[in-house]
Amino acid sequence: MPRVLIAGVSTRGFAESAARAGYEVVAVDGYGDLDLVARAAVVRVARVRGGGRFSTRAAVAAARALECDAVVYEASFENHPRAVRALAGPRPLWGNDPAALARARDPRRLARVATAAGLPVPRLRFAPPPAGAAWLVKPLRSGGGAGVVPWRRGARLPRGCYLQQRIAGVTGSIVFAADGRRAVPLGLSRILAGERRFGADGFRYCGSMLGAAGDPQFPDDARLLERAARLAQAVTAAWGLVGVNGVDFVARRGVPFAIEVNPRYTAAMELVERAYALSIFEIHARACAGALPAFDLASARRRAPGAVGKAILYARRPSAMGEARAWLADPDVRDVSPPGTRFAPRDPVCTVFARGADAAACDAALVRRAAALYRDIERSEARIA
Numbered sequence: 001m002p003r004v005l006i007a008g009v010s011t012r013g014f015a016e017s018a019a020r021a022g023y024e025v026v027a028v029d030g031y032g033d034l035d036l037v038a039r040a041a042v043v044r045v046a047r048v049r050g051g052g053r054f055s056t057r058a059a060v061a062a063a064r065a066l067e068c069d070a071v072v073y074e075a076s077f078e079n080h081p082r083a084v085r086a087l088a089g090p091r092p093l094w095g096n097d098p099a100a101l102a103r104a105r106d107p108r109r110l111a112r113v114a115t116a117a118g119l120p121v122p123r124l125r126f127a128p129p130p131a132g133a134a135w136l137v138k139p140l141r142s143g144g145g146a147g148v149v150p151w152r153r154g155a156r157l158p159r160g161c162y163l164q165q166r167i168a169g170v171t172g173s174i175v176f177a178a179d180g181r182r183a184v185p186l187g188l189s190r191i192l193a194g195e196r197r198f199g200a201d202g203f204r205y206c207g208s209m210l211g212a213a214g215d216p217q218f219p220d221d222a223r224l225l226e227r228a229a230r231l232a233q234a235v236t237a238a239w240g241l242v243g244v245n246g247v248d249f250v251a252r253r254g255v256p257f258a259i260e261v262n263p264r265y266t267a268a269m270e271l272v273e274r275a276y277a278l279s280i281f282e283i284h285a286r287a288c289a290g291a292l293p294a295f296d297l298a299s300a301r302r303r304a305p306g307a308v309g310k311a312i313l314y315a316r317r318p319s320a321m322g323e324a325r326a327w328l329a330d331p332d333v334r335d336v337s338p339p340g341t342r343f344a345p346r347d348p349v350c351t352v353f354a355r356g357a358d359a360a361a362c363d364a365a366l367v368r369r370a371a372a373l374y375r376d377i378e379r380s381e382a383r384i385a
Contacts, residue, residue, distance in 0.1 A: 311351070
């Protein structure tokens with residue numbers, strides 16, 4: 001049984017996939033959730049000393065003492081190529097190497113690759129813009145929508161940030177497997193961000209919705225899939241991407257405007273496993289070795305009975321986790337913190353999953369699950385008080 005080290009901000013989803021595929025997992029992440037502990041042989045929590053933020057430096061230090069046959073990284077290592085090199089050391093790395101990460105995370109390179117493939121991109125600026133367009137301030141080391149804010153005229157552009165034209169449309173992503181030359185699409189999903197129903201704000205990522213073919217969440221979704229697949233192929237060929245990856249976009253009239261490449265496992269991939277009965281970790285491992293799956297996403301979407309979605313629930317106010325055993329027994333609740341964990345507003349509390357006949361019905365089911373879990377937290381706090 002190969003032993004794999006998985007490191008990142010939140011490793012539970014990929015670790016579950018690896019364990020189901022027969023791998024022994026050792027994990028380093030920022031939370032150490034109960035369901036991760038249940039799946040992994042060893043779990044280490046890596047945070048900034050004196051604070052709650054995940055630290056790639058602390059993760060690298062924690063990983064040095066862990067024996068494994070291969071190393072896999074997740075967010076936010078893609079923003080720290082040197083940390084990826086240190087994380088792997090002499091051990092085999094299953095994923096994109098530091099040089100590929102540096103290319104894939106450069107928005108200017110993405111713009112050139114997409115344009116060469118005949119696809120549109122938002123305009124970029126690294127200095128204050130002229131009047132007449134809406135812009136977003138985005139960190140070069142971005143992740144999960146953190147730090148993304150609308151540009152306000154006269155404001156200073158923060159160091160390490162750039163401006164991206166704000167495109168009206170539906171935000172989504174395509175996830176795919178790559179062998180360095182070719183890409184096989186695995187899923188097309190809508191991104192949920194800033195949803196107050198789930199305690200999020202601004203542009204903070206709070207879930208994904210994967211629908212069947214023709215679901216109205218994406219107008220002209222057959223055309224969108226064809227062009228998003230072309231985008232995945234273009235970035236794979238340009239930078240030699242391997243393993244599982246994702247590209248975020250804004251869809252308008254069936255055309256994806258590429259906004260970011262995520263050259264590693266993404267949060268939407270759990271929905272691919274649930275919808276199409278694929279093993280994402282096994283696909284990742286084989287793709288890194290040069291073998292791509294025989295999978296036709298268009299056909300799978302036509303056969304799908306409906307939509308599957310996930311939502312990350314964020315704390316709406318200061319709160320604490322009570323008894324969580326009932327949550328652990330629920331197959332549609334994940335990322336469960338240990339009892340007594342304290343949450344500041346906008347800290348992630350857990351993840352919920354739901355299904356529906358279409359994306360709208362699935363969304364309604366997610367909202368109901370979220371409301372029920374928020375009530376559970378309130379009742380638990382009342383008992384403690």
